[in-house]
Amino acid sequence: MKIKFTVQDPCQIVRKSYGDPIADDLRFVVKSVVGEENFIDMTPNKSNNFCCGGGGGFLQAGYKEERLAYGKIKDDQIKATGADYCIAACHNCHAQIHELSEHYGSNYPVVHIWTLLCLSLGILGPNEREYLGDDLKGVNVFHPETEL
């Protein structure tokens, strides 16, 4: 299908905890799932990546306009990869980047890594696809008859 993916490095897991080795692990998983040729890294990346703006309580702090301005650098970074999807390995990143994608009109889907893992294993049901784009919504559906 040639769909391209990039991945956000969660500050909490990468820079603030385990560093580049776990960023490499994350890429190993992502490439195994989407295919090496379909992965495009963002720049800068790993420990040097930018925070998306979802961390530190910013999502609940009430400064929405400022939070979206903060996230512009992340949205630009994702757009520069030309990837169709951004994978988020952190819950806050997912919420923030999903909002950035809509706010800046880029409309790339933002997916949890668990979704893609199950999709690649052929065990992703019809009701577990909230964040997949239209290109993948109907692909390899597990028990399609259970769709709600």
Place this chain on the structure above:
Amino acid sequence: MGEAAIKIKVGKKSLFKNKVMELLPDGGNLNACLTCGACSSGCPATGLRDMDPRKFLRMAALGMDEEILSSEWAWMCTMCQRCIYVCPMEINIPQLIFYTRQSWPRETRPKGILGSCDAALTNKSGSAMGTPPDDFEFVVGDVLEEYQEAQPEFADMEAPIDKEGAEFFINQNSREPVTEPDEMVPLWKILHKAGVSWTYGSKGWGGENYCMFLADDDAWKHLATQTLNQADKLKCKTYLNTE
């Protein structure tokens, strides 16, 4: 023409910065700034509220405590630590921000963060949405049963709560059980396929900790301890924080 020079009161001491330095190992290197600007050039919060990490630190060094302590910028910095990562002197600006947050009277801190912290303190879940343990147990059980029937390949799948001796104690962001329960299932499936022994806890299952962001040390510690005590009680070997 640049901006007008800011006049500093002669002899004014940077009380706040010195106080923070006493709390941090090596004083957080807060006196070691070379003013290179690597922090600010790579900080997504640069420019918000006319502030940036270098400016914040320089103002702290100049004793402009009133100005920095009242700046809402402390809540726009996410304490992501990219500034300290790129800093040649490893200056701990994020901790300076954390203590700035803590200097605000609790009730004046951003309502959303405050409310999420307080909600987590209302029961034993530790959930920022205030979801009680009973509700969590009901949703998990209900969703699990539904999927065991609808997808017979997963009839043996588990989503245990308080399973003693499980290898992994896993927490859960409240958003899934509360607003999109189907999103819990892919993780369960992966754990099932991998043959992992795991459990949620009836206490301390909430993964998010807004008391940490609120800079409320006691409440932060309370939530973290509540979760860890449950993991210990169940004799789990590894606590996996999914947040």
